[in-house]
Amino acid sequence: MFGLTLIAVFALGLAMFLTARNRAVALAGDAPQMLHSRPNYHGLLAFLMATVAGMAVLIVAWTLWGAWIESRFVAHILEAQPELSPIQFELVLSDARAIAEGGIASTTDALREQIATEIGGQTALHHYGTMILSLIAAALAGAWCLKSAHVGWRARNRSESIILRLLALMAVIAVATTAGIVLSLIFETLNFFNKIDWQVHKFLFGTTWSPLSGVQEGKLDADKVGAIPLFAGTLLITIIAMLVATPIGLFAAIYLSDFASARTRAWAKPMMEILAGIPTVVYGFFAAITLAPFLRNSGESIGLSIASESALAAGIVMGIMIIPFVSSLSDDVINAVPQSLRDGSYGLGATKAETIRQVVLPAALPGIVSAVLLGISRAVGETMIVVMAAGQGANLTANPLEAVTTVTVQIVMLITGDTEAATAAGPAFTLGFTLFCVTLLMNVVAQRIVRKYRELYD
Numbered sequence: 001m002f003g004l005t006l007i008a009v010f011a012l013g014l015a016m017f018l019t020a021r022n023r024a025v026a027l028a029g030d031a032p033q034m035l036h037s038r039p040n041y042h043g044l045l046a047f048l049m050a051t052v053a054g055m056a057v058l059i060v061a062w063t064l065w066g067a068w069i070e071s072r073f074v075a076h077i078l079e080a081q082p083e084l085s086p087i088q089f090e091l092v093l094s095d096a097r098a099i100a101e102g103g104i105a106s107t108t109d110a111l112r113e114q115i116a117t118e119i120g121g122q123t124a125l126h127h128y129g130t131m132i133l134s135l136i137a138a139a140l141a142g143a144w145c146l147k148s149a150h151v152g153w154r155a156r157n158r159s160e161s162i163i164l165r166l167l168a169l170m171a172v173i174a175v176a177t178t179a180g181i182v183l184s185l186i187f188e189t190l191n192f193f194n195k196i197d198w199q200v201h202k203f204l205f206g207t208t209w210s211p212l213s214g215v216q217e218g219k220l221d222a223d224k225v226g227a228i229p230l231f232a233g234t235l236l237i238t239i240i241a242m243l244v245a246t247p248i249g250l251f252a253a254i255y256l257s258d259f260a261s262a263r264t265r266a267w268a269k270p271m272m273e274i275l276a277g278i279p280t281v282v283y284g285f286f287a288a289i290t291l292a293p294f295l296r297n298s299g300e301s302i303g304l305s306i307a308s309e310s311a312l313a314a315g316i317v318m319g320i321m322i323i324p325f326v327s328s329l330s331d332d333v334i335n336a337v338p339q340s341l342r343d344g345s346y347g348l349g350a351t352k353a354e355t356i357r358q359v360v361l362p363a364a365l366p367g368i369v370s371a372v373l374l375g376i377s378r379a380v381g382e383t384m385i386v387v388m389a390a391g392q393g394a395n396l397t398a399n400p401l402e403a404v405t406t407v408t409v410q411i412v413m414l415i416t417g418d419t420e421a422a423t424a425a426g427p428a429f430t431l432g433f434t435l436f437c438v439t440l441l442m443n444v445v446a447q448r449i450v451r452k453y454r455e456l457y458d
Contacts, residue, residue, distance in 0.1 A: 001127040002062060008131065009054035009138050013047045016142035020046035020149065027151055037156035045159040046145040052162065054138030061130045069122045073115060185433040192426030196222035203227055203430065209394035209410070211427040225427060227434065229394040233311065233404030234380060234435075237390060240315025240400055241322055241379040246372055248319075249326030256327075257334040258356055269331070276324040284388035287317035292389055305401065307391075312400040314390035318382055322375040329374065333367025334360060366450040373446050377439065383408040407431050 021043030028035045077092055096115035099108065100123070149155070193200055199222040206226015213224055252272065256265050292313040299306035306312070337360050345355040361368070383406075391403030392413060414428040 001131065002058070005058055005127075005131040005134055006055070009051055009058065009134055012054065012135060012138045012142070013051035016050045016138075016145070017043035017047040019043075020142070020145055023146055023149055024153075024155075027149065034151050036152050036154055041156040041159055042145075042149055042153065045155040045162070046142050048159055048162045049145050050138040050142035052166070053141035054134045057137040058130060058134040061133050062126075065126050065130060069126055072122070073118065077111070077115065182436070185429055185436060188425055188429030189433045192220070192430045195220045195426060196225060204434075207396050211414070220426065227407075227431060229396040230405060230407045230410055230431065231434075231438075232396055232398070233390070233394070234406040234408075236311050236398065236400060236404060237315045237318065237386060237406060238376060238379040240312060241318035242372065242376060244316055244319025245322035245326050245375050245379075249323045249371070249375070250330055250368065252323070252327045253330035253334055254356060254361075257331050258352065258360070269328075273324045273328055275321065276328075278321070280321065280382060280384040281388075283317050283321050284384045287313050287385055287389035291317055299401070307401060307403045309389060309391040309403040310401050311390050311404045314386050315400065317389060318379055318385050321382075321385070322378050325378060326371045326375045329371035330364070330368050333364045333371070336367070337363045369446055369450050373443065376442070380406075380435065380439065381408055382406075383412055387412075407435050 021039045024035060024037075024039035024042035028039070073093065073096075092112060092115070095108070096112045099112060099116035193203070196202065202222045203225050205228060206223070207228050208224050208226045209229050210224040211220055213221070256269055260268060288309075292308055292310065295310065295313055296306045296308055341359050341363055342355055345359045346352075350358070386406045386409050390405065390409075392405050392409055393403060394410070395402060395404050397404065411428045411431050415425070
């Protein structure tokens, strides 16, 4: 119903757009130059006013009215059966919702039937009432624009002002979302360290990772939360992936930008970028079913022991996945290097290879570093390939032929496991916050390097 209401508000906004534009044309008559703003701006202002007013009422009414209805259900259940535990309370409420929606409930009784009846009635009133209020608000805002319009109506200035405020609001939402994510990470991290009596060194430098094996009444064992194996596994797989992706992606970008013909580039670049659209689970299947057995059998043929799930297999496939990111961005950066730099190098007698090596690549270095950083971030955040090809056990080793795990895999395992969420969330959020800090530090260092070399080519 929310989506239907949103569509209805937009439809009404379009109707206001057409009506306001036609009204502006009628006001101008045979002298359109007398209008302060073109008719399309009159229509745009009416559209913006109607849709913004309708969406604002929709969001506020849907949220507050829904919260009020939910509080009434909660109060009713607690009044009828105040002895219910939180789990039993949630069960009663979920059963009532299932009955109201025509689904199957775990059990039925008088309380559940009564709550279901109330849910059905209140939900219908909530949905249709919100739609009516939103459409009324949109219609009133559009009607105000139509009534206020005249020859000197500054519709362009007003519509641009509304658009500017909407853009500022989107920026504020983006910043607030980022701040909320960081604050949630910090809060859960502090809560986790409090549970292990602030023995931070055991988390950062410990070598045993089994955070849920010693859980006793919500208390974590500080000796089993050492994250070094996870960071070592993440680093090992990332290094292997970038050793595959960086040279192949960079050399492919150099070839496509300076050596390949227009015909070759026209089909080679899209074919390479198709790799970026393949789902990671497909890469995981390829690593687990094709590459890992091939590496194991090849190792056995020369007397080398390679695990069925190894960092090498996961790193190679992850590197193949990252190639289009490095190649495409590097190609765009190399093509952006001014042709005058190339021409100057050729004029001094340098060959094409010398020009690329000594002029083009140094000039494009900031963009290439950014492409490599994006590839590293992609490798660090990958989960599915590691789960299917590298294993899930925390193993502290520098041998790429053995099974390892990564930070992201352990976060997923902790959050999706059967352990109580409040207990598992601490280690998971702490891993995420640590990874966030490491990535932030890496980006700061890379930005300093980029800034240093960029100054040479300003």
